[in-house]
Amino acid sequence: MLESLKARVWKMNLMLPKNNLVTMTSGNVSGRDPETGYVVIKPSGVLYEEMTPEDMVVVDLQGNVIEGRLKPSVDTATHLYVYRHRSDVMGIVHTHSPYATSFAALGRPIPVYLTAIADEFGGPIPVGPYAQIGGEQIGKVIVEYIGDSPAILMKNHGVFTVGKSPEAAVKAAVMVEDVAKTVHLALLLGQPDEIPEEEVKRAHERYMTKYGQG
Amino acid sequence: MLESLKARVWKMNLMLPKNNLVTMTSGNVSGRDPETGYVVIKPSGVLYEEMTPEDMVVVDLQGNVIEGRLKPSVDTATHLYVYRHRSDVMGIVHTHSPYATSFAALGRPIPVYLTAIADEFGGPIPVGPYAQIGGEQIGKVIVEYIGDSPAILMKNHGVFTVGKSPEAAVKAAVMVEDVAKTVHLALLLGQPDEIPEEEVKRAHERYMTKYGQG
Amino acid sequence: MLESLKARVWKMNLMLPKNNLVTMTSGNVSGRDPETGYVVIKPSGVLYEEMTPEDMVVVDLQGNVIEGRLKPSVDTATHLYVYRHRSDVMGIVHTHSPYATSFAALGRPIPVYLTAIADEFGGPIPVGPYAQIGGEQIGKVIVEYIGDSPAILMKNHGVFTVGKSPEAAVKAAVMVEDVAKTVHLALLLGQPDEIPEEEVKRAHERYMTKYGQG
Amino acid sequence: MLESLKARVWKMNLMLPKNNLVTMTSGNVSGRDPETGYVVIKPSGVLYEEMTPEDMVVVDLQGNVIEGRLKPSVDTATHLYVYRHRSDVMGIVHTHSPYATSFAALGRPIPVYLTAIADEFGGPIPVGPYAQIGGEQIGKVIVEYIGDSPAILMKNHGVFTVGKSPEAAVKAAVMVEDVAKTVHLALLLGQPDEIPEEEVKRAHERYMTKYGQG
Numbered sequence: 020m021l022e023s024l025k026a027r028v029w030k031m032n033l034m035l036p037k038n039n040l041v042t043m044t045s046g047n048v049s050g051r052d053p054e055t056g057y058v059v060i061k062p063s064g065v066l067y068e069e070m071t072p073e074d075m076v077v078v079d080l081q082g083n084v085i086e087g088r089l090k091p092s093v094d095t096a097t098h099l100y101v102y103r104h105r106s107d108v109m110g111i112v113h114t115h116s117p118y119a120t121s122f123a124a125l126g127r128p129i130p131v132y133l134t135a136i137a138d139e140f141g142g143p144i145p146v147g148p149y150a151q152i153g154g155e156q157i158g159k160v161i162v163e164y165i166g167d168s169p170a171i172l173m174k175n176h177g178v179f180t181v182g183k184s185p186e187a188a189v190k191a192a193v194m195v196e197d198v199a200k201t202v203h204l205a206l207l208l209g210q211p212d213e214i215p216e217e218e219v220k221r222a223h224e225r226y227m228t229k230y231g232q233g
Numbered sequence: 234m235l236e237s238l239k240a241r242v243w244k245m246n247l248m249l250p251k252n253n254l255v256t257m258t259s260g261n262v263s264g265r266d267p268e269t270g271y272v273v274i275k276p277s278g279v280l281y282e283e284m285t286p287e288d289m290v291v292v293d294l295q296g297n298v299i300e301g302r303l304k305p306s307v308d309t310a311t312h313l314y315v316y317r318h319r320s321d322v323m324g325i326v327h328t329h330s331p332y333a334t335s336f337a338a339l340g341r342p343i344p345v346y347l348t349a350i351a352d353e354f355g356g357p358i359p360v361g362p363y364a365q366i367g368g369e370q371i372g373k374v375i376v377e378y379i380g381d382s383p384a385i386l387m388k389n390h391g392v393f394t395v396g397k398s399p400e401a402a403v404k405a406a407v408m409v410e411d412v413a414k415t416v417h418l419a420l421l422l423g424q425p426d427e428i429p430e431e432e433v434k435r436a437h438e439r440y441m442t443k444y445g446q447g
Numbered sequence: 448m449l450e451s452l453k454a455r456v457w458k459m460n461l462m463l464p465k466n467n468l469v470t471m472t473s474g475n476v477s478g479r480d481p482e483t484g485y486v487v488i489k490p491s492g493v494l495y496e497e498m499t500p501e502d503m504v505v506v507d508l509q510g511n512v513i514e515g516r517l518k519p520s521v522d523t524a525t526h527l528y529v530y531r532h533r534s535d536v537m538g539i540v541h542t543h544s545p546y547a548t549s550f551a552a553l554g555r556p557i558p559v560y561l562t563a564i565a566d567e568f569g570g571p572i573p574v575g576p577y578a579q580i581g582g583e584q585i586g587k588v589i590v591e592y593i594g595d596s597p598a599i600l601m602k603n604h605g606v607f608t609v610g611k612s613p614e615a616a617v618k619a620a621v622m623v624e625d626v627a628k629t630v631h632l633a634l635l636l637g638q639p640d641e642i643p644e645e646e647v648k649r650a651h652e653r654y655m656t657k658y659g660q661g
Numbered sequence: 662m663l664e665s666l667k668a669r670v671w672k673m674n675l676m677l678p679k680n681n682l683v684t685m686t687s688g689n690v691s692g693r694d695p696e697t698g699y700v701v702i703k704p705s706g707v708l709y710e711e712m713t714p715e716d717m718v719v720v721d722l723q724g725n726v727i728e729g730r731l732k733p734s735v736d737t738a739t740h741l742y743v744y745r746h747r748s749d750v751m752g753i754v755h756t757h758s759p760y761a762t763s764f765a766a767l768g769r770p771i772p773v774y775l776t777a778i779a780d781e782f783g784g785p786i787p788v789g790p791y792a793q794i795g796g797e798q799i800g801k802v803i804v805e806y807i808g809d810s811p812a813i814l815m816k817n818h819g820v821f822t823v824g825k826s827p828e829a830a831v832k833a834a835v836m837v838e839d840v841a842k843t844v845h846l847a848l849l850l851g852q853p854d855e856i857p858e859e860e861v862k863r864a865h866e867r868y869m870t871k872y873g874q875g
Contacts (some may be wrong), residue, residue, distance in 0.1 A: 118632060124561055125633055194257065208335060347818065425767050426768070446704065446706055491873055555851065
């Protein structure tokens with residue numbers, strides 16, 4: 020079942036090592052099927068290069084495995100909490116990408132120092148407090164702290180991104196590491212000026228309406 | 234039309250991810266045809282690995298699409314402003330490459346701390362003030378601030394490079410990130426001495442006349 | 448003899464350059480055969496890309512070469528000392544991976560600033576004093592200082608990891624570099640909070656029992 | 662002529678981009694033929710991926726082109742000066758590898774903070790004063806300042822390494838960047854202890870006599 024979504028979620032999981040966002044088996048991508056409401060997610064602890072589309076696990080929003088030979092990601096409860104509380108979210112990504120996670124380690128948000136942050140994120144990238152892996156704690160923090168941003172940093176932990184598709188959530192995960200790296204490098208040399216809030220809004224709106232082929 | 238230039242501009246666009254200067258769909262390369270005066274540029278928001286030479290868009294200097302199924306880059310107005318005001322420029326590149334953009338974030342030029350900067354750039358790499366994406370603001374800043382340099386940093390934004398061909402502009406984009414990285418690393422450990430201006434001139438002239446097979 | 452273990456140890460040695468943990472011929476992986484007690488180890492100074500499974504050297508716990516055309520790694524005495532004193536260890540890895548070795552250079556342990564450190568290492572990554580390469584000094588330091596951790600940093604030198612298999616030791620070597628990089632980047636920006644010891648224990652236990660397909 | 666040496670020098674030139682030591686056309690490797698005394702060197706300004714063994718240029722020690730369709734590297738006079746004054750040197754490498762060049766930018770040597778530096782270099786990696794590219798100035802500085810080290814940093818410029826073969830010089834170029842990176846990262850966090858001179862000597866001698874298959 021859901022062969023097309025499984026193939027997309029599998030392909031998006033492979034984007035994580037391809038973009039140097041994960042090591043070994045860390046990180047995961049899920050996607051929600053709009054018709055059944057089921058969620059397709061990476062299996063737990065499986066190496067990216069050995070994974071096939073058929074290895075993806077289908078669960079319902081309560082975490083029951085609907086289909087799949089393998090155990091789903093240990094972060095499944097986190098993904099499902101977010102899907103249950105954010106009907107607009109159809110894809111979720113989790114990584115420990117190093118530059119973004121260095122801000123997360125410190126519990127420090129990323130201000131709008133770059134046009135790329137204004138364009139992609141529409142404001143500062145927020146940070147949530149420490150929360151335990153495996154249950155619903157992280158999901159609750161994400162829903163409470165992420166606001167309109169597609170990305171959130173989790174203190175002492177890593178990054179979660181959301182989107183209207185698995186592809187959009189992966190793009191946000193790639194971009195958060197990219198801007199985190201550039202901001203990190205800038206902060207080592209000095210203190211950048213923030214782009215003013217009005218200009219951030221204008222830039223974000225232009226980007227959301229004029230960029231791309233849509 | 235302009236099949237040969239399209240193939241060159243497409244190949245030069247692919248040099249950006251190959252040299253780790255861009256992520257996802259960010260960044261773009263254009264080239265000007267000396268006979269028609271038309272400009273060939275990357276389409277907006279298209280993934281590098283899925284792009285073909287036929288996807289390149291042909292525009293005139295006023296921004297009218299002459300040929301192409303896709304929308305041109307949102308930075309097209311910037312490229313065209315530079316082409317209209319710099320008849321010597323036949324290729325332009327835009328990136329957010331991370332080390333160069335860390336200097337750009339701070340509005341900080343890169344002094345001539347390395348022989349490679351003297352050779353390739355002939356002086357410090359200049360920086361222009363904040364300007365809005367999409368219209369002519371960035372083009373105006375480039376023309377006003379770039380001087381004789383093939384590269385300019387844009388505050389809170391990224392890098393633009395120009396050249397007598399798309400290939401030359403890409404070489405400048407690769408080199409600006411390379412020297413920005415080395416200078417960044419040096420500044421973390423101490424304060425390098427600048428190469429004196431007279432020696433910079435001598436080195437640059439030697440490089441421009443003796444280097445390569447030309 | 449031990450063809451299967453040789454193939455595994457060879458494959459795990461290739462994981463070191465694949466994960467950017469080594470340069471040229473530096474680094475090595477060994478594995479112990481549970482039946483014969485023999486150890487299979489990388490030959491000394493051979494390039495990874497030219498190495499075959501047949502090049503792996505079989506030695507006994509006293510360092511006598513049982514089979515192999517090539518000389519074993521100069522770190523063989525270190526590996527054997529650890530195998531003799533830790534019956535639970537069936538795989539050992541040595542690298543000079545740069546971020547982890549930057550902490551090693553300073554003789555500085557890596558505290559539990561990240562959930563990934565709690566999960567994989569169950570506590571701070573310890574550091575041992577300077578010891579000479581080639582004899583038993585390093586082995587003695589490892590056994591004395593590593594405790595329950597799968598990884599130890601050696602002052603002015605590099606990293607050793609141990610595991611219940613060569614695969615587990617390689618995973619620890621990849622993870623120690625990954626968390627060392629993130630912690631290094633965080634320390635350049637500020638001072639992270641340590642995860643409290645009780646929470647580290649809880650997280651580690653959960654990870655060891657719930658993560659993966661086991 | 663010298664087909665075998667040309668193939669080796671070509672292959673060693675390709676090791677530079679493979680190990681991320683160069684960008685675009687920067688950097689070069691040469692090798693000396695023990696019988697004729699001729700030197701085989703990379704042509705000037707040619708892209709690594711388009712270069713063939715036949716493109717290598719054969720010159721005599723005075724810089725006369727003995728064979729080759731292309732102009733030799735602009736650094737040829739430097740290489741030849743070193744070959745004329747160091748009969749033991751049979752291979753030379755030049756790069757601007759970023760971490761090593763960050764020390765070079767500052768005119769700062771790399772002390773023996775790591776066993777890998779003791780093993781490979783037998784002492785601190787020295788630095789020479791600023792010298793002009795293209796003539797004999799750099800060669801003179803190398804011969805005067807390099808001592809027994811296989812590597813030297815050139816102020817405001819980059820790295821030169823020498824060896825008893827092109828392969829040995831390339832290994833030194835890879836290792837100097839590797840240890841420069843680790844030392845750079847360590848210095849950002851604190852001040853490493855130097856390994857005492859006597860221990861450096863002992864370690865270096867052991868490495869030169871016991872390491873590898875020789």
